[in-house]
Amino acid sequence: MTKKRKSPAETARQMKKLVDEIVDYVNSDLVQRNAERLLPGFSRDNLFVKPEGWEKFFHGNRTNGNGNGQKNGSGRKADGARTLADLTREELLDLVIARSQEWLLSKQDPDKGFWCAPLLADTTLECDTITLYAYMGWLESKKDKVRRMADFILSKQLPDGGWNIYKNGPSEISATVKGYWALKIAGHSPDAPYMAKARTRIGELGGIHKINSYAKFYMALFGLYDWRGVPAIPTELMLFPKWFYFNIYEMSAWTRGIVIPLSIVWSVRPKKTLPPSAHLDELFEKGLPRWTPVGSPAPADEGIFSWRKFFLMWDGFFKTMEGRGPHFLRTWSMRLARNWMIKHFEDSDGLAAIFPPIVNAVMALECLGYPESHPYVQGQVKALEDYEIPIPESDALQMQPCLSPIWDTALSVISLAESGVPRDHESLVAATRWLVDLEIRREGDWRVKNPSTQPGGWAFEFKNDFYPDVDDTAMVLLALRHVNLSDGYFSREREKSYLRGLNWMLSMQGSNGGWAAFDRDNTKFIFEKIPFADHNAMIDPPSADITARVLELLGHVGYDKSYPCVWEALEFLKKEQEPDGSWYGRWGVNYVYGTWQVLRGLSAIGEDMKSPYVLKAVRWLKSVQNDDGGWGERCDSYDDPARKGKAPSTPSQTAWGLMGMLAAGLLDDPATENALEHLLRTQNPDGSWDEAEFTGTGFPKVFYLEYTYYRNYFPLLALGAYRTKQYTKENSWAYR
Numbered sequence: 001m002t003k004k005r006k007s008p009a010e011t012a013r014q015m016k017k018l019v020d021e022i023v024d025y026v027n028s029d030l031v032q033r034n035a036e037r038l039l040p041g042f043s044r045d046n047l048f049v050k051p052e053g054w055e056k057f058f059h060g061n062r063t064n065g066n067g068n069g070q071k072n073g074s075g076r077k078a079d080g081a082r083t084l085a086d087l088t089r090e091e092l093l094d095l096v097i098a099r100s101q102e103w104l105l106s107k108q109d110p111d112k113g114f115w116c117a118p119l120l121a122d123t124t125l126e127c128d129t130i131t132l133y134a135y136m137g138w139l140e141s142k143k144d145k146v147r148r149m150a151d152f153i154l155s156k157q158l159p160d161g162g163w164n165i166y167k168n169g170p171s172e173i174s175a176t177v178k179g180y181w182a183l184k185i186a187g188h189s190p191d192a193p194y195m196a197k198a199r200t201r202i203g204e205l206g207g208i209h210k211i212n213s214y215a216k217f218y219m220a221l222f223g224l225y226d227w228r229g230v231p232a233i234p235t236e237l238m239l240f241p242k243w244f245y246f247n248i249y250e251m252s253a254w255t256r257g258i259v260i261p262l263s264i265v266w267s268v269r270p271k272k273t274l275p276p277s278a279h280l281d282e283l284f285e286k287g288l289p290r291w292t293p294v295g296s297p298a299p300a301d302e303g304i305f306s307w308r309k310f311f312l313m314w315d316g317f318f319k320t321m322e323g324r325g326p327h328f329l330r331t332w333s334m335r336l337a338r339n340w341m342i343k344h345f346e347d348s349d350g351l352a353a354i355f356p357p358i359v360n361a362v363m364a365l366e367c368l369g370y371p372e373s374h375p376y377v378q379g380q381v382k383a384l385e386d387y388e389i390p391i392p393e394s395d396a397l398q399m400q401p402c403l404s405p406i407w408d409t410a411l412s413v414i415s416l417a418e419s420g421v422p423r424d425h426e427s428l429v430a431a432t433r434w435l436v437d438l439e440i441r442r443e444g445d446w447r448v449k450n451p452s453t454q455p456g457g458w459a460f461e462f463k464n465d466f467y468p469d470v471d472d473t474a475m476v477l478l479a480l481r482h483v484n485l486s487d488g489y490f491s492r493e494r495e496k497s498y499l500r501g502l503n504w505m506l507s508m509q510g511s512n513g514g515w516a517a518f519d520r521d522n523t524k525f526i527f528e529k530i531p532f533a534d535h536n537a538m539i540d541p542p543s544a545d546i547t548a549r550v551l552e553l554l555g556h557v558g559y560d561k562s563y564p565c566v567w568e569a570l571e572f573l574k575k576e577q578e579p580d581g582s583w584y585g586r587w588g589v590n591y592v593y594g595t596w597q598v599l600r601g602l603s604a605i606g607e608d609m610k611s612p613y614v615l616k617a618v619r620w621l622k623s624v625q626n627d628d629g630g631w632g633e634r635c636d637s638y639d640d641p642a643r644k645g646k647a648p649s650t651p652s653q654t655a656w657g658l659m660g661m662l663a664a665g666l667l668d669d670p671a672t673e674n675a676l677e678h679l680l681r682t683q684n685p686d687g688s689w690d691e692a693e694f695t696g697t698g699f700p701k702v703f704y705l706e707y708t709y710y711r712n713y714f715p716l717l718a719l720g721a722y723r724t725k726q727y728t729k730e731n732s733w734a735y736r
Contacts, residue, residue, distance in 0.1 A: 093676075093723055096683050097419050100716040103687030104412055105427055107709075113430030115412040116405035117709035118389055121698070122165045123153045125355055125399035127178035129384065131218050132359050134185050135272055136366060148390075148397035150186035153179050154194065155396065161197030162205065166635040166694040166704040173205040174212045177283070181219075185278045199282060208283040209292045212702075213532045214356075217262065221363075222272045224280050229291025231531035232318035233259060233266040235333035238340065242448055248340075249448045250527060252540035253467050253518035256445065257344070257357030259532070261364035264337050267330065268367040294531045307529040315531050338368055345376060347442060347465035350383025354402040354461075358383050401698065401705065403461050408709055409435060410458075410475035415713040417482035419720025424484040432483045433490065435476050436497045440468045446508065449520045456497075456504030469517045471546050471587065473505045474553045481556060502557075505550065506565060513568030514542025514576070515550050517587070537699040543586035544576045545594045548601030555604025566605050573598055574613060581616030582644060589653070589695045589704070590637045591644040595621055596656035596663075603663040618664045620645075621657060622671045629674030630682075631657035634693060638700040651689035652710035654678050655718035662721050676722055679715050688712050 108115055126149040133142050157163060162171025163179040180198040219225035240247040248256055284290050295312045341361060344351055350358040362380045370377050387400040413431050417423055441455050444466035457468035458476045480498050485491040510521050522540040547569050559566050577583055585593030595617055603609060625631055630649025637643040658675040666672050683689055689711045696705030
């Protein structure tokens, strides 16, 4: 049996205790009496004086921001008579970490122990909510909410008249048309100057026919767009068996949640009405059809045969056969779609616990004849209401795409623990209890492609039991390993939960060695050619960032390259590396995110960080560091890879870059020092950081996210990693 290695923090605490005992003995009465025989008048008051800055030598026993030294393990506060400029680098680092810890601990739910930061996105969420209210006939009963959401939409209009899909991004056609239409539904006059600017911008962006399929679908419900220009989404999709090449389980998990209720709506095609003031006649050219053929224009380099043409042929077939085929097929498929949707309401805060499926589910339930008072409808509406964020200062209302408590809690625990908070701190223990309670113990959609594994793992949201995901599960498992528990019974329960989650996560590895988010081997790329696939996330293939995050967890618990699962993942990552050395970030923006996570994962499993492909990644990461020492990247790098790593510095991306440097062993490199200085000097006095960019990704090129705690727990994690490596000098080497 190998001896358990003590952590640096624990070793430091024990060393301080030993030294304190020696000091107490030296200053004891016994020593004083014996010393006075040789040195008359000797006093123990001057026998041993602790040097200035005594506490900073023992970084495992830090005081909190209030100086009482019991709870959060953070660094001591600077003497009130000294300024920040008077502090040494080490003292400033301790202070910044302490303030960050205090800030993050203050955001924990005091009753249940979780963290849940506001999760923000673009204004299409508010637009679609207003459209849903119009569809359901709720504009009058919810007129206050409609007004407040419209005010929020208007507040986000760009100077050129359009709306964007990420901060500091350009106007985007679908967001702009939706914004204009939502304001008209809310009663804004088309003659207002800002509305005129929006119309002009819509024309400059190519006109209304350039909007995506789902926007056209919603407009067709009100007779504003011709159904002939909307992709067919028939319920007959449900008839394909699971073993067939094309079936609903070959779509990504989120696409199933979006498309299946939408197929019910498409098959019914209800005719909803709006007042003439909410119509969009002015956006269509007079005398021309109010639709364009699905799939037009064709790619310039398309050959005689293509999968795009194949699926367009079927789109035309479904539209031609609509109302003419065997009626029993429609009845059968409608029942299958309804049953699937209602089944997935179980153990979930709304269908799939994300905004688009919930909105579509409300519409589908209305098509099926369920009244507003029915528990199914009320359940979905309640889930939407939970996404609301009131903005009192402007009397506006913002919507979230979903809630992120498990993700935020896991990352908060990891960052606090790795930055020096005692592993048995009550806040970490409370978070651990909450996480263990939210383990998923039922089968979900993942079972279709992974039939032999027992349930386990965690989702992203409070309740989404059909959809545990690998990314959250890996981070929860890592968080569970960072907490020391004194309760023997709960410690055993934690281990059982951990082992179930680990087993489930390992079983989700794809045949190519990588891990995806929700499904195994969801990789049929021809599905991206389906006409309604323009949300750019029709499938869920393995990604470098999730695979590397799994490796980080596995390395933490002793896995190395001798394990087949690790070796296969390593080969996958090598194949995914870009020619310039970077890695694509599927779930964070973008190449900075992917490259940092891969470097951290490689280091965790004991890869040689001097390997040529690793050095290539490090060179790329250093090459895109900004002059201010930070890193930054905008969502435009998904559209144009030439833009990778080219944007103003942000706290979260600077933290990722810094952790990439540390994972590569570059502790004393100038790039590391500059990144550290950037984070130290940009922290706010309250311990937080400011960030003016979206650094999270939902659907690349289509939908992006602002994780509002990324700017805080990632810098804390990076600074904690730097301090630990600085004091231990782990794996440091000179970069050439």
